[in-house]
Amino acid sequence: MSSILSIENLSKNYGKVLAVDNISLKIEEGICFGLLGPNGAGKTTTIEMMEGILKPTTGRALFRGKPIGPHFHQRVGIQFQSTALQDFITVEETLKLFSALYSTHRDSEEVIEICSLGDILKRDNRKLSGGQRQRLLLALAIVNDPEVVFLDEPTTGLDPQARRNFWSLIEKIKKEGKTVLLTTHYMEEAEILCDEVAIMDQGHIVARDVPKKLLAENFxxxxxxxxxxxxxxxxxxxxxxxxxxxxxxxxxxxxxxxxxxxxxxxxxxxxxxxxxxxxxxxxxxxxxxx
Ligand SMILES: Nc1ncnc2c1ncn2[C@@H]1O[C@H](COP(=O)(O)OP(=O)(O)OP(=O)(O)O)[C@@H](O)[C@H]1O
Ligand SMILES: [Mg+2]
Structure with missing residues (x-):
């Protein structure tokens, strides 16, 4: 299988803070890849360089072997760690608004079904619970039928039940053959969802493999x-x-x-x-x- 995403010797400095320190990765198409680590490890900085949102200090991020080009945003979906939703509009209106931003988009009924939004379509964004909000944000990340879905800590702050529900949504997206890149500091989540993980600490990758293999090798x-x-x-x-x-x-x-x-x-x-x-x-x- 070919790498859909790769990074080569990627580093990011914020002034004196070296947030990401010379990391390289290759991610195969169709897998769920987890970027794990504690607060401040460099997960968001890394994923945002892969998304083409943040410019690396050194190194580069590639999509299908080529530097990120102008049509990249049509082919990927992004759920940011913190996203502001437009107030005073409903879930349904939000979906329409985002859908209209892309030249290709998938059937909205399908998106509503995958993300279990049927019961809350008429609800104002301000009234959503944490879990409902994350489901809507996931829907917004897949409205353009992306090849890669980036999810930055999609389940942080959710209660255990809502987190499990969210895992089943991610499983559905995986089954469609999409590549999922997920960051989390819930190791249990990574063990359940991820085919491969890279564990980050202080800007470095300290381990990278299939979770079961990593555990068998170390314990x-x-x-x-x-x-x-x-x-x-x-x-x-x-x-x-x-x-x-x-x-x-x-x-x-x-x-x-x-x-x-x-x-x-x-x-x-x-x-x-x-x-x-x-x-x-x-x-x-x-x-x-x-
Ligand atoms: N815009 C910025 N300016 C200065 N320092 C920053 C900036 N963004 C991040 N950092 C620093 O870079 C380091 C890595 O941050 P990053 O947000 O990538 O971590 P993270 O792994 O996503 O953490 P979390 O789990 O808390 O989201 C941290 O020390 C952080 O304080
Ligand atoms: Mg982060």
């Missing part, structure tokens, strides 16, 4: 987690992370015996398979929420 066994406050000493092999201690265990029985033997309270103990959040901690030494 064996399971992670045992205990609230830190209840224990005043760190058991052997444990590390403290925020308010917890974590133990990477290949043998749960042995780990639990060891904890009990050292009179450590097990209240609040959890055991989980390693996830991308654990990987981020392993690679950067800091937790995502730090």
């Amino acid at each position: 064996d066994g399971v992670i045992v987690k205990l609230p830190w406050k209840k224990n005043n000493q760190l058991p052997d092999g444990a590390v403290q992370v925020d308010d917890y201690i974590e133990i990477h265990s290949m043998d749960i029985d042995a780990t639990l015996h060891h904890l009990i033997h050292h009179s450590i309270h097990l209240d609040g103990l959890t055991i989980h398979a390693p996830n991308l959040e654990d990987l981020f901690l392993k690679l950067t030494g800091s937790s995502l929420r730090a």
Whole structure:
């Protein structure tokens, strides 16, 4: 398969701040690619250079192997991290307004169906809930039937149910064969939606691959987690992370015996398979929420 999007040695300086530091990526057509990382990692800066909105300090972004040209905006759809919607008009009017901006657009009934907007078409933009607003913004990103859809933290601030609903909309878009480029700091979201991810930290890409592969390469066994406050000493092999201690265990029985033997309270103990959040901690030494 060919790369639909690629970036080569891309950097961006804002004055003295080096927001993106010499990163390169190739993204295959038809996949959902996740750009992950904590606040300030450089996700928005990177995606906006790929969208042709922000000029790189050095390096370049390519679409189908060529520098971004004048018709690029017809072929991509963008959902910005923060977008102002026009007040005093309805969802239906907003869709019409955006549709009219493009020379090609897809059937509006289809867009309404994909983004589940049927029940709120007559609602004023100001009255939308967070989840409804994100669904409308997604609709606006696909009105022109784009080949690539850029979504910058589309589910931040949504409750867990609304987030799950939004994931199913993204799945629909993926099924249509569109390439989706998504940024998020929810690692669970990336594990569920993304075929490939690049984990960013402080302007660098610290890991890049299929989520399952990254986890298999970096972890064996399971992670045992205990609230830190209840224990005043760190058991052997444990590390403290925020308010917890974590133990990477290949043998749960042995780990639990060891904890009990050292009179450590097990209240609040959890055991989980390693996830991308654990990987981020392993690679950067800091937790995502730090
Ligand atoms: N216009 C700007 N001027 C100066 N500094 C900026 C500007 N935009 C971003 N930065 C800085 O660049 C760095 C990367 O910001 P960016 O918005 O790309 O991060 P992000 O990964 O999208 O974070 P978030 O998850 O909070 O959206 C941050 O340190 C930020 O403060
Ligand atoms: Mg951002």
